[in-house]
Amino acid sequence: MVGSVAPAWALTAAERAERAEAAGKPVPLDAPIIGTPGGASLPGGSRTYQVTLKQLGALYPLQLRGIEGSNGVPFSIRADEIVTRAKLKLNYAYSPALVPELSHINVIVNEEVAGTIPVPKETAGTNLSREIDIPPRLITEFSRLNLQLIGHYTMQCEDPAHSSLWANISNNSVLEFTVSPLSLENDLALLPLPFFDRRDVRPLSLPFVFSGTPTTGSLEAAGALSSWFGALAGYRGAAFSVSLGQIPQTGSAVVLLTGTERLPGLNAPAVAGPTVSIVPNPNDARGKLLLVQGRDLNELKIAANALSTGSQALSGQTATITQFADLKPRRPYDAPNWLPTDGPVKFGDLAQAQTLNVSGYSPDLIRISMRLPPDLFGWRDKGIPIDLRYRYTPRPATDKSTLNININQQFVAALPLFAAERGGGNQAQRLMAKLMPDGTAASQRDIRIPLFKLPSQSQLQFHYYYDMAKQGDCKDVILDNVKGAIEPDSTIDISGYKHFIAMPDLAAFSNSGFPFTRLADLSETAVVLPDAPVASDYGVYLNLLGHMGESTGYPATGVTVVPAQQVDSVADKDLLVLSSGAKQPLLTQWSSSLPFSLDGNTKRFELSDLVYRAVSWWDSSRADRMVQRKQLSVTSNSTDTVIAGFESPLASGRSVVLVSSNQAAGLGDAVVALRDADMVKQIQGSFAVIRGKQVNSLVADSNYYVGSLGPVLYAQWFLSQRPLLLLVASIVSAVLVAAVLYLTLRARARRRLK
Known part of the structure; x- marks a missing residue:
């Protein structure tokens, strides 16, 4: 019928969005979002990209509560870009009880209102979507986005904390930026810009370029740089690709050259020593090349180590290193990102002072993140001591x-x-004597946290919860003057713990890079490359070292790279072995030590019998039957990537972690798994099989131990793991004591009779 209007339920999502926009109402959540895809290039060199609130740190949806609830996230803009357009694509819902005339949601950027969203009755309680333009003038390098609910449920007296005053902001909401590039000077003083920008929350992607097949020395220099960039990227993650003999067509890259090596299109100057330069990318006017050069491999490594450990001292377009003292040897467990083990550590050293203070009746969490060595031994321990000191506005x-x-x-x-x-006068006087000049009460508590509750990556979270008493209608008035703080001189102390761990333990490797990161510079680590490696193999090597740099916060200036033929020369080190296809001869040489084998489409895995032993450990007659259940062989054409750990066949107490794939293209799956927070949790035991997004971990029967407990504690722990041996030892000890007493008393009796 001409002129008829289709009902809302009969419209497509796009049509409902169009109708809502025309009516000036919020857009339903299932409406398509129209815009330039994230990262898409626009005319004039501009580009548009999107970042979700979850990527900005909102792990959960933002909850707005009360008459003036507020929550938000920080965001930042790269130093080499300027925002020309910004918008917030908001997914949200709000309470049906809100009075539209008195209620709304404010979008606030850097304490200025960028937009106001009405809350009409007809769309209350449903999932909605709306776009809000943000004026670029409000955005600075470091900014904050806040969502504020001004909520009222009645025209009369109301409870300021009533349960009907709520709004929910999805953490899948998107901030979209259109940016134009800014030209930065070719100045080393800007490092790590433009290759890494701490303002950018997206993962770092940085190519490495060699003139041809790199030598082991060149790879060691590149490993120091990739681990440095991995440490800088931190939680963002870093991905490194390798190009041989060719400069990337777009973007920035790291280039390593020695002697007379040259690259097509790059006019690299001759050098008179270890040299670091920043030059334009000849293929991209906006790209830069970080040029690391030396007349030989030794000078190349000096240039790389000087850059990764002392970039703050460099300036100008080119810097030649005239003197570089040898780096001091690292001590075990002294990684900058790890919690020190030599005494109590102050919270003020783990978090910025301003983040330890909160205010309001619904404050955010006070978060203190930390990394612990994964081999702390907590057997029969009372817990990690924390001397907690805190202040708060007295109730x-x-x-x-x-x-x-x-x-x-x-x-x-x-x-x-x-x-x-509270209580009697004396008690009240003692409490009031503790009042600080700012009116807050100071308290101190000694608490202990079980070690098992603190994995290698942990976050202490403190939340001030305030109980608001109900005084009756028209009497509830909130004076939002409450404050809370955790004192910076509160401490946590792990110095009393020994270092002792059962290996292999791939969870320690995937989360912390252990045992290689025991020394932050990886000076006791050797990487064994496959025969005839290709660019993707080099990329996996750089990504693995970047992963370890993210764990330690220190560049791998001491790592050693060798081919399989020279593995005996590094027998005294922990080994990281890479194998792609059938190009790693160590898989054949060490076949008896491996819990698996990959030979083309034929795969063999050793399965654990620990579950059977746990049930019938006392039945020694089952031992000869266990071997028959330990092997599984299959044939399939799938790409299998395996991360396996085992004791080094070359030295007792040393570890080997093998990253292997039956096809050359599959080796990168291990890198993807280590960067994925969900997949990392599944990598544990003695070896893990990775197929795309699926990870299956298995555990081996045999263990070896790394670390030291001391003779007394080790004897106690050793006997506690072997109850039968403990029983036998107790009986033998009792017999020996009885024999000694018997002989002593007999001798004493003979003396008395004489």
Whole structure:
């Protein structure tokens, strides 16, 4: 019928979006988002990219509560770009109880209102989507986006904390930026710009370029640089590709050259020593090349080590290293990113002072992130001691307010927040004597946290929860003047723990790079390359070292790279062995030590019998039957990538981690798995099989141990693991003691009779 209007349920998502836009109403969540894809190039060199609130740190949807609830995330813009257009693509929902005339949601950027979203009754309680343009003038290098709910549910007196006052902002909401490039000078003083920008929350992607097949010395220099960039990238992650004899057509890259090596199109100057330069990319006017040069391999490594450890001292377009003292040997477990093991560590050294303070009745968490060595031995331990010192605005009356302590979202303890006056006069006077000049009460508590609750990557989380007493209609007035803080001189101490761990343990490798990162510079680590490696093999090597640099926060200036034929020369080191296709002869030489074998489409895996032993460990007659269940062989044409750990066949107590694939193209799957937070959790045991996004981990029967406990503690632990031996030892000890007593008493009796 002409002029009829189709009902809303009959419209497509695009049509509903168009109708909502025309009516000035919020767009339903399932409406398509129209715009330039993230990272797409635009005329004039501009580009558009998108970042979700989850990528900016909102692990969960933002909850807005109360009459003036607020929550948000920080964001930043690269130093070599300027924002020409910005918008927020918001996915949200709000309470049906909100009064539209009094309620709305504010979009605030750097304390200025960028837009206001109405909350009409007809769309309440549904998932909605809306685009809000953000004026570029509000955006600086480091900015903050806040969403603020101004909520009211009645025209009369109301409860400021009523449960009907809520709005939910999805962390899948998107910030979209259109940016234009800015030209940076070719100045080493800007490093690590433009190759890495800490303002950019996206993963780092940086190519490495060699003039031809790189030598082991060139790879060692490149490994120091990739681990440095991996440490800088941190939580973002870093991906490194390798190009041989060709400069990338776009973007920036790291180029390593020795002697008279040259690259087509690059006019690299002759050098008189270890040299670091920044030059334009001849293929891209906006790209830069970080040129690392030396007349020989030794000078190339000096240039790379000087750059990765002392970039702050460099300036100008070109710098020649005239003197570079040997780096001091690293001590075990002294990685900058790891919690020190030589004494108590102050919270102020782990987090910035301003992040340890919160205010308001619904404050954010106080977060203190830390990395622990993965081999801490906590047997029969009472827990890690924490000397917690905190301050808070005293409660007007004793209530249920608490300081809640969590670790990685797991509850640990709740400490009560007391009133300024409670109990008798003397007690109240003692409490008031503790009041700080700013009016907050100071408290100190010694708490202990079990070691098993603190994995290698942990976050202490403190949340001030305030109980708001109900006084009745028209009497509830909130004075939002409460504050809370964790004192920077609070400490955590792991110095009393020994280092001892059962190996192989791929969880320690995937999360912390252990055992290679035991020394932050990887000076006791050797990487064994496959025969006739290709560019992708070199890329896997650089990515693995970048992963370890992210763990330690220090460049791998001491790593050694060798071919398989020279593996005996590094027998005293922990070995990281790479194998792609059938190009690693060590797989054949060490076949008896490997828990698997990959030969084309034929795969063999050794399965564990630990579950059977746990059930019938006392039945020694089953030992000869266990071997028959330990092997599984299959034939398939799939690409299998395996990460395996085992004791080095060359030296007792040394470890080998093997990264292998039956096809050359599959080796990169291991790198992808190590960068994926969900997949990393599944890499454990003695070896893990990776097929795309699927990870299957298995555990071997045999273990070896790394570390030291001391003779007394080791004897106690050793006997506790072997109850039968402990029983026999107890009986033998009792017999020996009885024999000694018997002989002593007999001798004494003979003396008395004489």
